[in-house]
Amino acid sequence: LTNVPMSEVWIVSMLVLILAVNLPLCLWSGQLGAQRGVYVFYRLRGKTVDPDFGSKPFSKFLLILTASIAVGVVGAIIFSYA
Numbered sequence: 001l002t003n004v005p006m007s008e009v010w011i012v013s014m015l016v017l018i019l020a021v022n023l024p025l026c027l028w029s030g031q032l033g034a035q036r037g038v039y040v041f042y043r044l045r046g047k048t049v050d051p052d053f054g055s056k057p058f059s060k061f062l063l064i065l066t067a068s069i070a071v072g073v074v075g076a077i078i079f080s081y082a
Helices: 006-044 059-081
Strands: none
Touching: 006 059
16 A cells, blocks of 8 residues: 555545545436336326325435445545545
8 A cells, every 4th residue: 555646545535535525425326217118108008006106115225325325425525634
């Protein structure tokens, strides 16, 4: 580790933070968009849609999303003082 320049370490850590925060948000928005697209497709075809369509809880995903936002905030605070 002593042969690795500090700037390389900062670049890699920033990339990891970007992936840790942005990837869950992108996945969540993709899931919501796909749900809405399927809902609109069913409505256009004239099929009946369950009133609870798309209202399932995202229990595990919300936990991952919360953790990723927390990591992003902590990373932003650490980088602001570094």
